[in-house]
Amino acid sequence: DAGVIQSPRHEVTEMGQEVTLRCKPISGHDYLFWYRQTMMRGLELLIYFNNNVPIDDSGMPEDRFSAKMPNASFSTLKIQPSEPRDSAVYFCASRNAGIANQPQHFGDGTRLSIL
Amino acid sequence: GNSVTQMEGPVTLSEEAFLTINCTYTATGYPSLFWYVQYPGEGLQLLLKATKADDKGSNKGFEATYRKETTSFHLEKGSVQVSDSAVYFCALGARNRDDKIIFGKGTRLHILP
Numbered sequence: 482d483a484g485v486i487q488s489p490r491h492e493v494t495e496m497g498q499e500v501t502l503r504c505k506p507i508s509g510h511d512y513l514f515w516y517r518q519t520m521m522r523g524l525e526l527l528i529y530f531n532n533n534v535p536i537d538d539s540g541m542p543e544d545r546f547s548a549k550m551p552n553a554s555f556s557t558l559k560i561q562p563s564e565p566r567d568s569a570v571y572f573c574a575s576r577n578a579g580i581a582n583q584p585q586h587f588g589d590g591t592r593l594s595i596l
Numbered sequence: 597g598n599s600v601t602q603m604e605g606p607v608t609l610s611e612e613a614f615l616t617i618n619c620t621y622t623a624t625g626y627p628s629l630f631w632y633v634q635y636p637g638e639g640l641q642l643l644l645k646a647t648k649a650d651d652k653g654s655n656k657g658f659e660a661t662y663r664k665e666t667t668s669f670h671l672e673k674g675s676v677q678v679s680d681s682a683v684y685f686c687a688l689g690a691r692n693r694d695d696k697i698i699f700g701k702g703t704r705l706h707i708l709p
Contacts, residue, residue, distance in 0.1 A: 485639075488676075513604070522700075523701050523702060524640075524699055524702065526696065529696055537691075537696070538702035541612065543695070570639070572639055574639075574640075576697075582628040582645070583648040583689075584630050584632075584642045584645060584697070585640075585697050586642070587632075587640040587641070588639050589637075589638055589639045590638075590639050595661065
């Protein structure tokens with residue numbers, strides 16, 4: 482089975498540019514999560530969706546960050562304008578909540594560097 | 597609210613040593629418990645899980661037992677290898693299907709040859 486697919490794997494861009502990260506969850510999973518990981522702050526949950534609807538976006542750091550899930554097989558995380566402190570690895574994860582005690586499945590992440 | 601506390605790292609051991617990474621949790625009800633592993637440059641992968649008290653999860657030589665009386669889920673391995681060097685995350689998932697999984701801060705493990 483295909484796992485969670487993220488693109489791009491690496492992104493390097495200059496401060497002020499718009500950045501879009503993409504995620505394809507595992508087919509049939511109804512929850513999707515976006516995380517950010519840095520050495521200083523560890524793993525942070527940014528936002529998560531259930532059936533394409535945002536449930537909790539309290540972890541989104543600023544208005545510069547936005548996330549959408551237009552359908553069950555695709556989500557984006559956008560940063561506009563980007564800043565050097567946004568440099569991190571961004572992970573997407575999905576889960577099938579219809580089955581009890583299911584774990585989250587993670588993608589390989591997007592390593593983002595803002596110069 | 598629900599929370600997970602795991603021992604801070606880094607933990608450095610020699611190959612073939614015995615490993616324990618402590619994890620305790622605070623939760624209402626009867627959560628499911630997980631250990632995830634993150635190898636360098638990769639995402640988190642599920643290592644093992646336990647869904648009720650006294651359950652033992654195991655995988656790749658790692659084990660963890662769900663101890664309700666001590667609210668713990670310590671990760672153990674009898675003989676570590678260099679390839680086990682990674683970051684290990686303890687995590688708690690509630691039985692309510694709408695709850696998100698809560699992760700500990702992670703413990704970095706270095707195994708020396």
